[in-house]
Amino acid sequence: xxxxxxxxxxxxxxxxxxxHGHPTAIGGNNPSKVVKEAMEDASLDYVKMSExxxxxxxxxxxxxxxxxxxxxxxxxxxxxLGAAACITRNNxxxxxxxxxxxxxxxxxxxxxQLRVSxxxxxxxxxxxxxxxxxxxxxxxxxxEEAINENTAGIxxxxxxxxxxxxxxxxxxxxxAFNKLAKLAxxxxxxxxxxxxxxxxxxxxxxxxxxxxxxxVGYGGKYFEGxxxxxxxxxxxxxxxxxxxxLSFVGFEYEHTRVFGRSIKMDRQTVIGTFVALQEWLKMDxxxxxxxxxxxLNKIRNEIANLPGLTVADFPDKGMVEGxxxxxxxxxxxxxxxxxxxxxxxxxxxxxxxxxTVPDSVIIRIQTVDDGxxxxxxxxxxxELG
Numbered sequence: 001x002x003x004x005x006x007x008x009x010x011x012x013x014x015x016x017x018x019x020h021g022h023p024t025a026i027g028g029n030n031p032s033k034v035v036k037e038a039m040e041d042a043s044l045d046y047v048k049m050s051e052x053x054x055x056x057x058x059x060x061x062x063x064x065x066x067x068x069x070x071x072x073x074x075x076x077x078x079x080x081l082g083a084a085a086c087i088t089r090n091n092x093x094x095x096x097x098x099x100x101x102x103x104x105x106x107x108x109x110x111x112x113q114l115r116v117s118x119x120x121x122x123x124x125x126x127x128x129x130x131x132x133x134x135x136x137x138x139x140x141x142x143x144e145e146a147i148n149e150n151t152a153g154i155x156x157x158x159x160x161x162x163x164x165x166x167x168x169x170x171x172x173x174x175x176a177f178n179k180l181a182k183l184a185x186x187x188x189x190x191x192x193x194x195x196x197x198x199x200x201x202x203x204x205x206x207x208x209x210x211x212x213x214x215x216v217g218y219g220g221k222y223f224e225g226x227x228x229x230x231x232x233x234x235x236x237x238x239x240x241x242x243x244x245x246l247s248f249v250g251f252e253y254e255h256t257r258v259f260g261r262s263i264k265m266d267r268q269t270v271i272g273t274f275v276a277l278q279e280w281l282k283m284d285x286x287x288x289x290x291x292x293x294x295x296l297n298k299i300r301n302e303i304a305n306l307p308g309l310t311v312a313d314f315p316d317k318g319m320v321e322g323x324x325x326x327x328x329x330x331x332x333x334x335x336x337x338x339x340x341x342x343x344x345x346x347x348x349x350x351x352x353x354x355x356t357v358p359d360s361v362i363i364r365i366q367t368v369d370d371g372x373x374x375x376x377x378x379x380x381x382x383e384l385g
Contacts, residue, residue: 002348002372018367019376020351021161022197022219028227029367035225035276042271050253052267053244056274060231063281066209068240069233070247071220071273075196076121077263078217078232083108084125084259085215085242086153086190095246096257099126105152108192111138113174114157118194122155125246125259129155137173140183153190156180158208161197161222162315165207181212190214190239196230199223200319202281209233215243225276229269285319292321292365299323299363299377306384308332314362322353322364325380329359333384336361342383348375 002015016026031039053071060069072078087106088095094104108122112133119129130151132142143154156177159168169176175183177193184191191212196219198204205223208216214236220229234240248264250256300311300323308331314322329335334342336359343350353362363376 002369002375014349017348017350017369017372017375019363019365020353021364021367022221022227023351024227026351029221029224030369031226031272031276032224032279034279035272038275039268039272042268047267049265049267049270050249052270053247053249053265056270057244060274060277061233063277064206064209064233066206066233067235068237069231070240070244071265071270072217072230072232072247073228073263073265073269075194075217075219075230076118078215078230079118079121079192079194080124080263081243081246081260082192082215082217082232082234082239083122083127083153083155084246085239086192087125087127088242088246089152089190089239092242092245095242095250098246098259099124101126105150107146107148107150108153108155109143109146109151109189110155110157111143111174113138116157116194118196119155119157121194122192127152133174138175140175140179143175143180143183144187147187147189151189153192153214154180154184155192155194156213158193158195158198158216161199162318163198164318165198165204177208177213178211184214185212190236193217197222199280200285202285205231205233205277205281209235214239220273220276223276223280225273226269228265229273229276231273231277289319289321295365295368295370295373296320296323296363298373299380302377303380303384306332306381309384314364321366322362324357324360324362326357326360327384335359339380339383343379346379348379350376350379 002017022028057070084098087104106127107130108127109130112131132146191214193208193213193216195216199222215234218231221227246258247260251258251261308328310326312324313320314324327336340352340361353364
């Protein structure tokens, strides 16, 4: 339950009940007991990090049935290393130049509809994002017309935790993954995918690399690893080899001045990510989601009749791991924004999730400690009752 940490009390830092999910702003994720024990075990001995990164990557590739994999300190790091590999793919002797890209292709084509703040990761090693399409749509023609001698790759946002890749293929306003993979292949341009939250169903961890993506980034916190953990997986041997050389491992063992030294990892991070993925792949996810539903129902059943409040499943299809509270501000005591602020600034501090759906807030249960759902319920009743 919230408030157990002694060190935060000593520092005078108030704990947060995390009903938002996995935002880095409040810590990302709490790894499981199994993961923490594995990390503690890893701290008992020193190892060669080059060997650890290489062997853990080989084992992860086997687990996911993909050609290549590497642990990274987050999905953003995976995308930065992947972008650097794309920039230097035909100029391997220039890996020490980055982020100076003089004389190197450094443009990454991205569809206007798929822009997010996280795509900044591609620019870290010197990449430039070339936005194509317009407010209504992006076409294959838009993308192909943007390809030139400075094109290093095509960047694609696979969607968030709740985006179904198969449904995404039906969208007509974007060039979705399957068509984009074929386009990239016929133009001999690397395809770099941001699939940070695409971890369940678990086959999504393999889907892109098995179907034409050169490099794919994932966030480890989404499969219950550390906030500072991720994966770079892919089907392109040369690009994965370059990403390895461009990482802190290349800096330390090849004595090269590559930019990736700034995104190094502890051995505990590598082991924690490996074990978290192992646990995630063998987990009984139906039981996991059933437990979420039971905990959510404790809240749902008690607040259903509060004035001005409508309670719906979140997301509205697929796995349910939250509740959406839709608030009629003309009837309820507080608007959705006022409720969010009241909980964020109250005691205990509770962070909820918001999205583009107006007049609503979301309770995500995955990151709520057992028992804290009762504290959330009490505060909702206090504010809306």
